[in-house]
Amino acid sequence: MSRALFAKTRRIALVVASASVLALTGAVTAAAAPTATDDPVRTTGEVNKSLNFSCEFPLVGQRSVTAQITATFPDSVPAGTPIDVTGFNVAVEIDAEITDAMRLVGAATVEGTAAPNVDVDINGTPLGVRLNGMRIPSTPVPESGSMTVNIVGEVPSLTVQSAGQVSFAVGDEFSGRVTPRRADGSETSLGTFDLPCTMDAGQDPSLATVTVS
Template sequence: MRPNGLLVRARRVGVVAAVGLLAGLGSGLFGSGVAAAATVTKTLNYTCEFPLIGPGPLSVAIKVTFPNSGVVNQPIQATGFSATVTVPADTVDVLRLLDGATVEGSAAANVRVTDGAGTSQAVAIPNLNVPVTAVPPTGDMVVVASGPVPAFTVTHAGNAAINVGDFTSDLLPKKADGSLTELGPLHLDCVVDAGQNTLLTSIPVAASAPLATEPRR
């Protein structure tokens, strides 16, 4: 074989080896240590204190994406949180009687995280946005609240259980001309009905790796 042929072959081998090395590095950098995510949906019944009519039921469909795993003392970040609230027609009738045309405002939710050792903590989800939503002429009304979820950490390895809690909402019911209805600003306290399975998900949490120490000299 000619010398230049050997050189070409050597170059080809070198290119293949380099590509293989880069592929291996890529899988190590981007494939390991990155938890995949899963979207969870859950529908629960709540009871809220409404002005004029008193306690009333709501159905709330929760949707949120959690990582499939976590590590002790490292942030666990959920994303894509939304709560789709269905308000029964008889409750919406009060808005209609007062010429309510739209509703907007904010909401705040609560979840409880319990780690593998049974240590429990409350995690608040504030500042959920309720965009301007039209009051339908008849029937139920659907309102969606959404927004970012604060990251949380756990201090013990094992399965971290995440349970849904109560929520509050501050709403502005408005007439077609933009003025408030006679209800004025509304503050609603809503409690999850007893006897339901409030578990959203359970995330396996691994122990954190010990810090490397330099050997004694």
């Protein structure tokens, strides 16, 4: 082979080799590029909201209660990643007249279940969600004065597949089933009663808005 032909052949081989390396490098870079699911979930922190509700109690009729809602929402999540709401708690303050009525029937504790409503808006589409299965843990009835009962439980995750905004707000109603018990654990003459509650008008029920990217 002549020297000129050898040099030309060598140059062609180098070009082909260089092109192959560049192609391989491009393929690896593309494979390593982050996808939307690699984005972190950023937590906005604990949200606290105080709202007034009117509830229909046995013996005393309609009474006003204050509900302190606490929950932690993510600030943003990638599309297709569950939106997890954690630390959910509703502390309901019950006035002295209601606790007086509980003591009147011999109640030493109250317990039960609750179903708060949550309004969810997904990219402009409103949805009403009822959180069934929430618990009211057994709470002592004080000898005098008001008392606070808590509504606790797990909030189901919500997964949104497209980018946008998801807003959460307290629904305008919640219901409970409450059982007062005597010191020996037996039920009082009230048995288990329904407790329907409606949010008082003129309040801001918004909790958080989560960005889906």
